[in-house]
Amino acid sequence: MPELPEVETICRGLAPLIIGKTIVTIETSGKLLRQPVPLDEMRAALPGQTINAIRRRAKYLLIECGGLLIIHLGMTGNLGVFTAEQPPGKHFHARFCFADGQELRYHDSRRFGRIAFFPAPSATAEQQFFAACGPEPVDCDAALLAEKCRRLQTPIKAALLNGALIAGIGNIYASESLFRARIDPKLAASALTLSEWRRLLAAINEVLNEAIVCGGSTISDYVNAEQKSGYFQMHFTVYDRAGQPCQHCGTAIAQTKIAGRSTFFCPKCQGENS
Ligand SMILES: [Zn+2]
Numbered sequence: 001m002p003e004l005p006e007v008e009t010i011c012r013g014l015a016p017l018i019i020g021k022t023i024v025t026i027e028t029s030g031k032l033l034r035q036p037v038p039l040d041e042m043r044a045a046l047p048g049q050t051i052n053a054i055r056r057r058a059k060y061l062l063i064e065c066g067g068l069l070i071i072h073l074g075m076t077g078n079l080g081v082f083t084a085e086q087p088p089g090k091h092f093h094a095r096f097c098f099a100d101g102q103e104l105r106y107h108d109s110r111r112f113g114r115i116a117f118f119p120a121p122s123a124t125a126e127q128q129f130f131a132a133c134g135p136e137p138v139d140c141d142a143a144l145l146a147e148k149c150r151r152l153q154t155p156i157k158a159a160l161l162n163g164a165l166i167a168g169i170g171n172i173y174a175s176e177s178l179f180r181a182r183i184d185p186k187l188a189a190s191a192l193t194l195s196e197w198r199r200l201l202a203a204i205n206e207v208l209n210e211a212i213v214c215g216g217s218t219i220s221d222y223v224n225a226e227q228k229s230g231y232f233q234m235h236f237t238v239y240d241r242a243g244q245p246c247q248h249c250g251t252a253i254a255q256t257k258i259a260g261r262s263t264f265f266c267p268k269c270q271g272e273n274s
Contacts, residue, residue, distance in 0.1 A: 001075045004059060004137070004168030005208050009215030010079060011056040014104070017081040021098040022050045023065060028094045034074060034114045037094055042069075045119040046096070058133045058167035068121035070129065074112030080105055134166045137204045142197040149189040156192060156200075157185035158259035169204065172239045173211065175264045177204040179238040184270045185263050186256070238264040 002010075023046045028037050049066035056062070061079070063069040071079065076091075084101050091109040098104070106115065118125050134140075145165070152159060159165055160174040169177070178185045180203035183196055192200070237247055242255035246266040254267050 003170035005211035025097045068118040070116040072114040076110045077108040077113035152189040159189040
């Protein structure tokens with residue numbers, strides 16, 4: 001499942017390819033994504049409109065085009081720019097055809113993605129759409145997070161996956177950030193001190209930024225190739241490295257399950273006396 005850095009990278013990669021393009025037609029597969037694709041509403045409002053901007057909020061892409069298109073890639077969604085001559089892939093679900101013959105296409109094999117559309121967007125409508133989303137990691141305040149988690153007995157690793165607390169962090173970057181901050185993923189969220197929250201927040205933002213930088217080097221492949229969703233060739237320090245030596249202390253990386261999700265950590269660096 002793409003996390004914040006992957007979505008941010010797709011956003012940055014698509015920007016030069018779609019900004020300034022005029023939408024002529026819209027077609028869909030007719031298949032249901034997580035919710036129905038609002039084809040009639042898009043067809044009524046979008047032809048003749050120019051794409052002005054693309055930005056990211058949490059794991060959503062927001063395309064400003066007169067109206068506002070909001071796209072979530074779900075587990076396996078992928079957006080790419082193609083020429084009209086290139087045949088649509090097997091898991092094609094939507095295409096926005098531009099006046100210059102190019103197309104923005106959405107592919108999604110498992111169909112957990114979502115396409116929403118606001119013909120007359122407003123700050124209020126956008127706020128409502130994202131009402132359940134926590135702040136972006138870069139906008140989070142350590143003291144506020146500590147306060148929100150004051151009574152939360154959930155392990156910190158599970159708390160980080162809660163998009164209502166902090167947006168955009170998934171399973172991989174939660175493990176990576178906790179390792180960087182030297183915090184035991186099993187520790188109750190309520191047990192973190194303010195200085196640990198500060199350390200964790202700094203680690204989260206570092207890890208996410210490094211992933212975005214790493215993604216930037218593969219960006220053209222990513223947005224031009226169909227069904228290449230997933231993670232960049234990032235060098236994870238703990239994720240999926242069970243049994244391999246910790247890059248810091250040499251101890252074997254341990255694997256456990258927290259809230260049903262695989263969690264990787266260094267028992268020494270992230271232990272009680274770290
Ligand atoms: Zn270690």
